[in-house]
Amino acid sequence: MDYFLQQVINSLGWGSLNAVMAAGYTMTFGIIGLVNFAHGEVMMVGAMAAFWLMVVLKLPFWMGCLGAMAGSIAVGLLIERLAFKPLRGAGMITLFITSLAASFGIRTLLIMLVTDKLKPFPIPDYLRGAILLGDIIIFKKTILILVLTFLAGAALIYFVKNTKTGTAMRAMSYDPEIAGTMGVNTERVIIVTFAVASFLAGMAAIFWGIKFGSVRCSMGVIIVVNAFIASVLGGIGNVLGAIVAGFIIGVGETLFVAYLPDQLVGLRPLFVWIVFFVLLIFKPSGLFRPNIK
């Protein structure tokens, strides 16, 4: 039992990462029908920006965090402007292929610039250490990540449910044409959506650095598949659903690996795909109500 609980606690950081990435992913998926494979790179660029500021320029941690957010938002909006906006109205498959291309392109560019070697992500002292709860170890950084995720999630859900722009976003996910005729500036709402999603990716970058202590150029690939499957699991366009689904996948994946025999540990990536196929067979609309037609 203790082993199980410890595994769950250990996985909460990874679960938060997945939740935050899935939340951003489901927003862009809902609003323009885009399965954005480049979202992982949006996170990665934020992580690289933080690394560069903290390790190369030797700036303090808080500046690194700001840099991560700024980097992610900049890249996210850039991709939207260059790759997705010119394809407004194109089919989902075309958009997906484009996002694949963008993902490859950005990753390759970054690898050319800084190589795919692990880069350290220094964290301040107050984030080190752990507390003991009976026999269970809880790292301080996990607590921080959880708290931040909770706050961000609550703010996001409030934004989407209770503000004019958030309601407009949900309306656009359902019927973008008609939303336009009500006076909703659809282009601006799309930009806001991408900015928020990229902001969340920037947060995820910081979480990653804090949890793993290092970042690398290929980090986006691992998480983007989890993010998209989580957004399908949670109901497309449903932010609360994505957050819950992200935790389910993060914790589930860790438990899956924890209970596998040693030599089969490499089967970790199979977990999300099993979830995906089971979902498609039994409940393709997801656990929660999607925001699309």
Place this chain on the structure above:
Amino acid sequence: MQKLKNIILLAAAVGLLYFLDRCLPGFWLTLLLLFGINSILAVALNITNGWANLFSLGHGGIMLVGGYTAAFMTLPVAFKRDLLDLALPGFLLNIQVPFLPALIVGGLVGAVFGSVLALPALRLKGLYFLLATLGFNFITITIAENIPDITNGPMGLRQFPAHTNIWWVWGIAIFLIYLSVRLRRSTIGRALIVMGQDEELASHLGVNLLRYRLYAFGLSAFFTAIGGILWVHLILNLYPRVFGLHLVFNVVTMIVIGGLGSISGAVIGAAIITGFVEILAPLEEGFGFFGLFAVPRLLGLTTLILAAVLIVILVVRPEGIMGNREISWSWIKSQWQRFRRPQ
């Protein structure tokens, strides 16, 4: 008369291949072989992604399965049994098979494996089907990496006999192109294309959707697997990751640039991508520019440029170079007219 014309054409082709095989320097010959293999992969992919409009990314997994199957047959016994002690059945472990049966068996295994993809196509909408095929790829690679007793895991297999040559590659490529051209005009081919354009119409016309999807995936997978086997016996190396997203993406780029639904487009796309990759390869390694200065290693430049090119094509001319038409005199004429009289 027609028969004589065909015989002359065939003889000319054989002569040309013989000439090229003897006279081309190594680099150019390899380039030609890669072009041929890519053509096979692209034309095969066009059958499902272009004609049948079932956009699939599963060809990586198919090549992997076909490649390993053939590998088990063609690898030298000393390597399989003595060095690695692979957990293969006796009849595979103890013999080394020539290329043709390995190609055929590998192709068939790939075809069966790939036909499995036809099943979810019925229930899943376009995007979900695409993602499912992506999963198919990932799952295949992950499993292959984790059964080292059979596949030697991520390290992969070496010591391949260098079977691939111009006759195999271009013989099969020309055969596949010929087959595709015939197929396109045949009843089965036209049923496939109708099914791709409008499912409801097709099923009203009596097309059994499941059966035709199986045909499409089976045929496409057969040649995709063969393409993979040819490739493995050219680069003499096989490991699961090599069939990952990078390769999958390259083939997709070929048919998008060439034009979805066009055989000639697939070949043109293959030519462009092969040329691009090989000509940019030295840039990636870095080289001395006439001794004046050294161009630094730009590993990945090709991928970057290809990604950018793909995005530009999708925005500016999504139907690709050929659209879904084939090269013919009327096409050439229409392009010339467009050039002279801009709309």
Place this chain on the structure above:
Amino acid sequence: MSGEPLLKLERITSGYGRKTVIRDVGFHVQQGQIVTLLGANGVGKTTTLKTITGLLNATAGRTTYGGRDITPLKPYEIAALGMGYCPEGRRVFGNLTAHENLMVGAYRTRSQKDFNANLKWIHQLFPRLNERRSQLSDTMSGGEQQMLAIGRALISRPQLLLLDEPSLGLAPLVVEHIVKTLVAINRAGVSILLVEQNAQMALRISHHAYVMDNGRIVREGAGMDLLQDREIADIYLGFQ
């Protein structure tokens, strides 16, 4: 009822991609009028409305609204000029509640006070919307959804209201209610452009009407006159 019309279409040609659906369409709506566009299925009535609202781009011709050329404008810009749109098939936002639908309809309304006042007005016109305000519009009946769609178009207090087949698929009692409501809001100053297949219902309340056939305007006249016209009934509208 004189002077510059509120909405004017001149030689509008439009369609989907390469396919032209309407050709050389011209008509106008005077301030304070109810104008109906009649025609059988598929003649281009919806295409005309979509072109006016900016959802489709006209390939030729000009649309003027309040004296201003709105042909090149985007839908949200046209909405901001005071045009309300109630589309064919209702198209409420099924994932939002009735109240949220109205919120989106009032997207351009700046002040909370104005919104509250307008909301009250809509609730007076359609009390059912108040009762059902926290209900997901997906789960509402056809009639309720229609009322919601109209309310959503009205809540921004538009000068001109465009309605595409509001009576389609609804029970006669509900249609009556909608007709009465349209007359009432017209009296309150809202001009209405109505697209309908149900000629009886529409002509009864229209000041003026145009008949479309095959993508063109073929007849026009005062509502009452056309109502009595046998020819229209038989040839263009396909009812008895």
